[in-house]
Amino acid sequence: EAQVTQNPRYLITVTGKKLTVTCSQNMNHEYMSWYRQDPGLGLRQIYYSMNVEVTDKGDVPEGYKVSRKEKRNFPLILESPSPNQTSLYFCASSLLGGANTGELFFGEGSRLTVL
Amino acid sequence: AQSVAQPEDQVNVAEGNPLTVKCTYSVSGNPYLFWYVQYPNRGLQFLLKYITGDNLVKGSYGFEAEFNKSQTSFHLKKPSALVSDSALYFCAVRDGWDGGYQKVTFGTGTKLQVIP
Numbered sequence: 033e034a035q036v037t038q039n040p041r042y043l044i045t046v047t048g049k050k051l052t053v054t055c056s057q058n059m060n061h062e063y064m065s066w067y068r069q070d071p072g073l074g075l076r077q078i079y080y081s082m083n084v085e086v087t088d089k090g091d092v093p094e095g096y097k098v099s100r101k102e103k104r105n106f107p108l109i110l111e112s113p114s115p116n117q118t119s120l121y122f123c124a125s126s127l128l129g130g131a132n133t134g135e136l137f138f139g140e141g142s143r144l145t146v147l
Numbered sequence: 148a149q150s151v152a153q154p155e156d157q158v159n160v161a162e163g164n165p166l167t168v169k170c171t172y173s174v175s176g177n178p179y180l181f182w183y184v185q186y187p188n189r190g191l192q193f194l195l196k197y198i199t200g201d202n203l204v205k206g207s208y209g210f211e212a213e214f215n216k217s218q219t220s221f222h223l224k225k226p227s228a229l230v231s232d233s234a235l236y237f238c239a240v241r242d243g244w245d246g247g248y249q250k251v252t253f254g255t256g257t258k259l260q261v262i263p
Contacts, residue, residue, distance in 0.1 A: 075253040133179055133196060134196075135181065138191040140190045
């Protein structure tokens with residue numbers, strides 16, 4: 033089954049304790065991206081990657097890091113989480129090139145609470 | 148810069164009645180337009196898209212959307228609402244310029260409540 037898998041789905045942590053949210057896709061998509069969803073703000077892009085070892089900032093990258101060492105994986109790293117990073121996070125992927133119309137495939141989301 | 152506006156935070160409609168969820172957009176080139184749906188505690192799911200061609204596009208679960216270039220709108224519609232359609236709906240746009248990956252911009256979402 034084609035899917036984007038995120039883990040953990042739910043996490044409560046404390047300020048300053050490093051955490052990683054994993055994302056994996058099995059569709060051989062070149063493009064992967066992280067979004068955060070906050071009430072009234074919709075989805076805002078954090079980071080994206082157009083291929084292995086190619087990453088770039090989105091609209092709200094502060095406080096986050098990413099890496100793309102393998103095509104299928106795109107982890108989101110919070111080196112020192114703060115309460116303003118409490119949010120619902122989504123990983124998404126899509127094709128690039130001629131087949132790309134921008135349609136995104138989303139994971140189920142990771143709800144993060146930073147105390 | 149491209150943008151998407153969903154002017155209604157919430158739309159209420161009676162079951163069996165037609166529904167419309169509004170979306171307007173701004174993009175410099177030709178727009179690629181999308182609707183996604185999000186059910187509680189789930190990720191976003193693709194509903195339909197407009198790339199080119201017929202202004203009326205049909206998608207999943209009986210939804211359709213009408214592209215109106217002069218009004219820069221892409222409203223989501225369904226002839227007869229079901230209670231199970233209750234969810235959060237997002238409109239999205241990207242610039243259709245074929246120069247590699249183009250960013251997809253999302254609206255703030257509209258909560259659809261179908262009343263039995």
